[in-house]
Amino acid sequence: xxxxxxxxxxxCGGVSTPSTPPSTPPGxxxxxxxxxxxxxxxxxxxxxxxxQTGRLxxxxxxxxxxxxxxxxxxxxxGRFAYVDNVVSNDISVFSIDANTGRLSMMGSPVPAxxxxxxxxxxxxxxxxxxxxxxxxxxxxxxxxxxxxxxPLIGTxxxxxxxxxxxxxxxxxxxxxxxxxxxxxxxxxxxxxxxxGLLGAIPAGLxxxxxxxxxxGRFAYVxxxxxxxxxxxxxxQASGGLTPLTPPVSSxxxxxxxxxxxxGRFAYVxxxxxxxxxxxxxDVATGALTSASTAPAGTNPVALTLDASGLFAxxxxxxxxxxxxxxxxxxxxxxxxxxxxxxxxxGPAWVTLIR
Numbered sequence: 380x381x382x383x384x385x386x387x388x389x390x391c392g393g394v395s396t397p398s399t400p401p402s403t404p405p406g407x408x409x410x411x412x413x414x415x416x417x418x419x420x421x422x423x424x425x426x427x428x429x430x431q432t433g434r435l436x437x438x439x440x441x442x443x444x445x446x447x448x449x450x451x452x453x454x455x456x457g458r459f460a461y462v463d464n465v466v467s468n469d470i471s472v473f474s475i476d477a478n479t480g481r482l483s484m485m486g487s488p489v490p491a492x493x494x495x496x497x498x499x500x501x502x503x504x505x506x507x508x509x510x511x512x513x514x515x516x517x518x519x520x521x522x523x524x525x526x527x528x529x530p531l532i533g534t535x536x537x538x539x540x541x542x543x544x545x546x547x548x549x550x551x552x553x554x555x556x557x558x559x560x561x562x563x564x565x566x567x568x569x570x571x572x573x574x575g576l577l578g579a580i581p582a583g584l585x586x587x588x589x590x591x592x593x594x595g596r597f598a599y600v601x602x603x604x605x606x607x608x609x610x611x612x613x614x615q616a617s618g619g620l621t622p623l624t625p626p627v628s629s630x631x632x633x634x635x636x637x638x639x640x641x642g643r644f645a646y647v648x649x650x651x652x653x654x655x656x657x658x659x660x661d662v663a664t665g666a667l668t669s670a671s672t673a674p675a676g677t678n679p680v681a682l683t684l685d686a687s688g689l690f691a692x693x694x695x696x697x698x699x700x701x702x703x704x705x706x707x708x709x710x711x712x713x714x715x716x717x718x719x720x721x722x723x724x725g726p727a728w729v730t731l732i733r
Contacts, residue, residue: 409686410731412480415694415701416448416462417723423451423462423473424722425480428731433690433703435720441482443471450497451730455504459526460730463498463509464488470498470509474526480732489528492518497543502550506531506572510541510555517544517555517574535574537564543588548595552577552618556586556600563589563600563611565618580620583609588635593642597665601633601647602626608636608647608658610665627667630654634680639688644670644711648679648693655679655693655704657711673713675702683729694726695719701729 413435415424421443426435445464448471452461460482462471469488475481492511500507500522507520507528515538519531540559546568547553553566553574561584565577585604591613592598598611598620607626614621630649637646638660645667647656655675658667676695679702683692691704691713700719707714 409733412732413692413701414451414460414480414482414730414732415722415726416443416451416728416730417725418447418449418465418696418727419725420723421446421448421464422723423448423482424726425482426720427480428685433685433705433716435692435701435703437720438480440723441473441484443488444484445469445471445488449727450499451728452498452500452507453730453732454500454522454526457732459485459522461498461500461507461528463491463495465494465496465512468493468495470495470507470520470528472526472528475732485526489520489530492516492534496541499544499546501553501572502546502568503570503572508544508553508574510537510544512540512542512558515539515541517541519572519574535566536576538562538579542586545589545591547613547618548591548593549615552613554589554591554598554620556582556589558585558587558603561586561604563598563620565620567618577618580611580622583607583626587633590636590638590645592638592660592662592665593640594662597623597660599636599638599645599667601629601636603633603650606631606633606649608633608645608667610667612665623664624666627658627669629656630672635682637682637684639684639706639711640686641688646682646684646691646711646713648675648682650678650680650696653677653679653695655682655691655713657713659711670710671712673704673715676700676719681728683731685731686733690716692729692731694722694729696725696727699724699726701726 632651
């Protein structure tokens with residue numbers, strides 16, 4: 380089946396570090412640099428992050444060498460970055476200068492499967508996974524000490540039109556949302572990073588993104604087709620998903636969902652109405668309660684939280700810019716921190732690096 384997905388369905392931003400809060404002085408951003416993937420100009424915009432205000436200072440724009448560059452995945456040491464190119468069916472590899480944040484492309488892009496929509500480094504830290512939307516599978520690559528990628532033999536089957544892959548906080552399970560078949564595919568992850576199929580569970584109409592609670596007890600799935608969020612409990616032994624309360628309404632066109640590192644708030648980008656829905660999370664039951672709504676730019680598609688918990692960054696695909704918010708630590712509410720910052724054409728992802 381050929382996938383038809385709206386242009387603004389590009390996946391979720393996410394949190395820049397693992398769920399354990401870092402040691403960060405009050406009022407100071409944890410990130411030093413920010414990278415933005417521009418899906419229509421096939422480039423990465425780089426910025427320095429102001430530690431006091433969270434503002435972005437533009438540095439340079441780097442071509443990716445691919446077409447329709449969507450997601451930036453970081454190797455755990457922060458020395459290498461990987462960018463999936465959906466139309467050219469490949470992955471671009473970059474080294475990162477630790478002092479300046481400068482990106483240098485390492486050779487030609489590495490072939491992936493059909494329409495790699497999402498890329499993520501797994502819990503072992505030495506395997507990159509590419510979610511191939513048109514091929515309905517996942518490709519794996521070994522990350523060499525030099526940062527170079529070596530394709531692993533074979534692929535792992537998904538259901539129809541996979542768009543995002545996320546790992547359980549334990550590292551033992553992985554979950555893929557499948558846009559066309561309306562379900563979530565679960566996998567067990569072994570010590571080598573290999574994925575073993577657990578099965579699929581119905582999720583709802585056009586699931587576009589999935590996020591895990593840092594406790595590992597709950598998963599949240601955004602549905603572009605129904606403007607809803609579904610909540611699942613996660614069996615800690617088997618990795619199985621069980622639907623919980625009825626779905627919760629979001630804004631119009633939810634494309635991504637992000638849970639904050641402390642597990643108190645969830646943020647949903649609504650690409651059609653140009654807003655961010657903020658929810659509080661009941662840490663005992665996983666239930667979501669609508670708390671507030673913040674205006675973003677045109678077609679917001681991905682939100683990334685700074686590890687300090689003080690700032691949030693939203694990629695606005697339609698207005699070619701990044702909206703920066705301060706985060707209220709008590710309510711989770713988002714307040715714009717000055718005017719949006721210009722990016723390239725079609726910004727689809729923001730990655731922060733310390």
